[in-house]
Amino acid sequence: MEYSAKVMDHFMNPRNVGEIEDASGVGTVGNAKCGDIMKVYLQIEDGIIQDAKFKTFGCGAAVATSSMATELVKGKTIQQALEVTNKAVMEALDGLPPVKVHCSCLAEEALHAALWDYAEKNHIVIEGLKKPVNDIDELHHHTEE
Amino acid sequence: MATKIYMDHAATTPVRKEVLEAMLPYFTEYYGNASGIYGIAKESKKAMEKAREQVAAAINAQPSEIYFTAGGSESDNMALRGVAEALKDKGNHIITTKIEHHAILHTCEYLEKHGFRVTYLDVDADGKVRLEDLEAAICPETILISVMFANNEIGTIEPIAEIGKLAHEKGIYLHTDAVQAMGHVPIDVEEMHIDLLSISGHKLGAPKGIGAIYIRKGVRITPLIFGGAQEKKMRAGTENIPGIVGLGKAVELAAAELPETRATLEKMRDRLIHGILEAIPYSKLNGHPTDRLPGNCNISFEFIEGESMLLLLDALGVAASSGSACTSGSLDPSHVLLAIGLPHEKAHGSLRLTLDTDNTEEEIDFILEKLPQIVARLREMSPLYEEVSKQAK
Numbered sequence: 079m080e081y082s083a084k085v086m087d088h089f090m091n092p093r094n095v096g097e098i099e100d101a102s103g104v105g106t107v108g109n110a111k112c113g114d115i116m117k118v119y120l121q122i123e124d125g126i127i128q129d130a131k132f133k134t135f136g137c138g139a140a141v142a143t144s145s146m147a148t149e150l151v152k153g154k155t156i157q158q159a160l161e162v163t164n165k166a167v168m169e170a171l172d173g174l175p176p177v178k179v180h181c182s183c184l185a186e187e188a189l190h191a192a193l194w195d196y197a198e199k200n201h202i203v204i205e206g207l208k209k210p211v212n213d214i215d216e217l218h219h220h221t222e223e
Numbered sequence: 224m225a226t227k228i229y230m231d232h233a234a235t236t237p238v239r240k241e242v243l244e245a246m247l248p249y250f251t252e253y254y255g256n257a258s259g260i261y262g263i264a265k266e267s268k269k270a271m272e273k274a275r276e277q278v279a280a281a282i283n284a285q286p287s288e289i290y291f292t293a294g295g296s297e298s299d300n301m302a303l304r305g306v307a308e309a310l311k312d313k314g315n316h317i318i319t320t321k322i323e324h325h326a327i328l329h330t331c332e333y334l335e336k337h338g339f340r341v342t343y344l345d346v347d348a349d350g351k352v353r354l355e356d357l358e359a360a361i362c363p364e365t366i367l368i369s370v371m372f373a374n375n376e377i378g379t380i381e382p383i384a385e386i387g388k389l390a391h392e393k394g395i396y397l398h399t400d401a402v403q404a405m406g407h408v409p410i411d412v413e414e415m416h417i418d419l420l421s422i423s424g425h426k427l428g429a430p431k432g433i434g435a436i437y438i439r440k441g442v443r444i445t446p447l448i449f450g451g452a453q454e455k456k457m458r459a460g461t462e463n464i465p466g467i468v469g470l471g472k473a474v475e476l477a478a479a480e481l482p483e484t485r486a487t488l489e490k491m492r493d494r495l496i497h498g499i500l501e502a503i504p505y506s507k508l509n510g511h512p513t514d515r516l517p518g519n520c521n522i523s524f525e526f527i528e529g530e531s532m533l534l535l536l537d538a539l540g541v542a543a544s545s546g547s548a549c550t551s552g553s554l555d556p557s558h559v560l561l562a563i564g565l566p567h568e569k570a571h572g573s574l575r576l577t578l579d580t581d582n583t584e585e586e587i588d589f590i591l592e593k594l595p596q597i598v599a600r601l602r603e604m605s606p607l608y609e610e611v612s613k614q615a616k
Contacts, residue, residue, distance in 0.1 A: 086534075089531075089534060090534075090535075090538060092604065095603070095604050097609070106606065110566075110567060110568030110571070110607065111567040111568065112567075113528055113547060113556065113567070113568075113571040114528075115605075115606050115607065116606075117606040117609075133604055133605060133606040133609055134604060134605070134606065135526065135527065135528055135568075135604075135605040135606055135607050135608075136528050136531070137528055137529075137530035137531055137547070138530055138531055138534045140528075141531060141604065
């Protein structure tokens with residue numbers, strides 16, 4: 079298994095690491111049991127994603143996809159952000175090893191979870207956005223097993 | 224990044240120069256098939272028998288009780304499947320542990336599909352088998368006990384002599400996977416009541432692709448590989464003479480140097496372990512603090528994941544390994560770390576550094592300087608650490 083140069087660049091020099099205070103939307107997905115947790119913060123003004131930050135517990139691919147996903151949504155409209163799929167993140171990173179594809183799914187889910195949080199806080203409906211399922215609550219669920 | 228500091232000796236070791244030199248003539252000069260009756264074949268045969276003596280001497284066995292194989296996995300497969308097959312009329316129960324190498328565990332799973340019953344013993348928080356658990360698991364159908372001599376991930380050394388005593392009192396064969404222990408800690412098959420023992424060459428300075436199995440005289444076992452009459456028909460296939468010569472030499476060197484090597488490595492290991500535990504909060508040693516392989520350091524760091532650590536270490540030229548899922552190719556972290564009771568998230572954050580005599584005190588200094596920075600950098604990025612640091616404030 080080997081990572082592309084782009085994955086390594088985004089792992090070694092991750093963009094947008096951090097938190098946004100009073101963010102418009104925050105989404106956390108994954109669980110510590112399977113070894114990946116992504117938390118994405120979005121600052122949304124006038125329907126445009128002004129800023130995006132993340133914190134990630136996970137492998138090289140998890141960090142790189144978080145970094146790339148936040149890069150890809152910055153400056154985008156909400157509808158454009160929905161087009162930042164796991165496939166788009168993966169392509170932007172010049173691919174991922176097959177066993178790491180699930181990391182790119184987490185990045186998409188984390189973005190969606192943050193947008194869902196934004197929609198709920200503002201009592202709006204974002205067309206095409208489904209309620210996130212892979213939520214942090216699974217962590218508590220799993221550890222209670 | 225080119226590797227400058229190699230600390231993954233439990234994965235494999237470089238071939239020792241003395242070993243390579245001993246092997247070289249048997250590639251081009253003495254290339255004869257040991258089964259031949261001509262001069263050059265006799266050279267091969269002679270070299271092979273010398274290696275058999277070297278291996279036997281290191282574990283207090285007879286040369287006739289040593290059989291060469293292609294490595295540790297083959298020896299493990301042969302011990303389990305060979306004894307199970309030979310003793311299937313006597314019983315169908317095998318006892319092993321939850322922390323064995325996959326060469327044992329997956330062979331046991333195979334045997335379970337073919338009419339055998341396997342008990343996988345739990346271990347304590349340090350990774351040790353409890354004798355009372357073993358005793359309780361023994362039943363009239365038990366034909367084999369297989370407990371590793373020392374664990375490859377956490378380095379814990381099992382109480383093999385006590386296990387062997389119990390096994391022999393009950394008339395049950397004891398196999399031990401000594402792939403990690405061989406050459407690093409003293410082994411005496413007589414004193415420890417060991418009936419079968421697996422050895423791998425590349426963990427102690429011999430090449431990959433060569434190993435051996437000790438089979439006590441009189442032990443009933445069927446071969447795994449059929450064909451020619453090599454190894455008294457116990458293991459067919461033209462013998463890997465250069466590999467065998469290398470294994471013999473490596474074992475001989477390791478046995479001669481063992482007390483000194485062990486003392487040196489234990490000192491270096493303990494400085495590394497204590498240095499890391501003191502410098503990095505929320506870190507924990509995995510495995511037994513003293514009954515552990517001389518070169519093994521395995522530590523879990525909370526809130527971070529192992530592969531990320533390995534990548535950052537690799538960027539500094541350091542080769543290490545981890546029990547995280549991302550390095551195992553599955554979604555589950557190491558079965559050994561789970562067996563000693565680590566929750567998944569802590570098992571994901573484990574780092575294994577395994578030392579040998581080619582490591583230096585300067586390299587230990589380098590790790591003690593850089594590792595805290597790496598852990599801090601990853602924690603800074605971790606949403607789990609964020610929660611903890613907020614609670615602390």
